Amino acid sequence: MxxxxxxxxxxxxxxxxxxxxxxxxxxxxxxxxxxxxxxxxxxxxxxxxxxxxxxxxxxxxxxxxxxxxxxxxxxxxxxxxxxxxxxxxxxxxxxxxxxxxxxVHGNMVEILMERLSETGKLIDKDSMVLLIGRGSSDPDVKRDLTTIAGFLKERAGIGRVDTCYLTAAKPGLEEALEIVKQSKYKKIYVVPYLLFTGILMNTIQKTIRKSLADQDKEFILCQYLGYxxxxxxxxxxxxxxxxxxxxxxxxxx
The missing domain is CATH 3.40.50.1400 (Rossmann fold)
Known part of the structure; x- marks a missing residue:
């Protein structure tokens, strides 16, 4: 059995x-x-x-x-x-x-599409996405998340999808936020590629709030993936x- x-x-x-x-x-x-x-x-x-x-x-x-x-x-x-x-x-x-x-699976891209859609914001030429992974020293993590980012870019017709990590991989969240601040995009959708809520989600929220100071860009924090x-x-x-x-x-x- x-x-x-x-x-x-x-x-x-x-x-x-x-x-x-x-x-x-x-x-x-x-x-x-x-x-x-x-x-x-x-x-x-x-x-x-x-x-x-x-x-x-x-x-x-x-x-x-x-x-x-x-x-x-x-x-x-x-x-x-x-x-x-x-x-x-x-x-x-x-x-x-x-x-x-x-x-890497097509269903995960569909969940990301749903998280973007439920914000009620219009994705336009001024929009980009920042995917936040948990992070690991294992290079396969970056490979997988970069692949998913590419699929999302194609699926949503978004001009740019960046990735970053909360720990053990580069770029980190703060570094990535600095990079997107220098970009031409005015609307940044931030999507936590996480299964569950908790300490990491709180960290993301605090870091984004800190990054918002004196910015003309709109940071839109999406819901984490969830189960x-x-x-x-x-x-x-x-x-x-x-x-x-x-x-x-x-x-x-």
């Missing part, structure tokens, strides 16, 4: 964890696999080890692990796989299949991919 284990990042902010759990419970309802569990990589419970063991206790012979992470980085490539390698040794008779994270239904669809695809194709879902339907 197959199981699906969703690995969420985790946060010190209780609301962020509650939002993540609520979203994953919705995903579970739409993926017809009998055994499904969630866990957190860090900062919250249950842990990967606890949830993995729970899958086995419920009768799983195969566990499909889905990293619920926006971009391909160290968490997805090292931290989660390393912990899974350690935990899976306790259950040598259980097969473990590891999925790729959300990554959007279109992400649900991506996770379902990841389950199917890791399970070897449509058969995994269809045989449980």
């Amino acid at each position: 197959e199981a699906v284990l969703y690995v969420l990042h985790g946060s010190r902010v209780k609301l962020a964890c509650e939002q993540a759990i609520s979203f994953i419970e919705t995903c579970m309802e739409e993926i017809p696999v009998a055994i499904q569990e969630y866990c957190f990589l860090e900062l919250a419970d249950p842990t990967i080890e606890e949830a993995y063991a729970r899958c086995v206790e419920r009768g799983a012979a195969t566990i499909i692990v889905i990293p619920v992470l926006l971009l391909t980085a160290v968490h997805a490539k090292e931290d989660i796989p390393n912990e899974l390698a350690r935990v899976s040794k306790q259950f040598p008779n259980v097969e473990m299949r590891y999925s790729r994270p959300i990554g 959007h239904p279109l992400i649900n669809s991506v996770l379902r695809q990841r389950v199917i991919e890791a399970g070897g194709g449509q058969d995994l879902v269809s045989r449980h339907a």
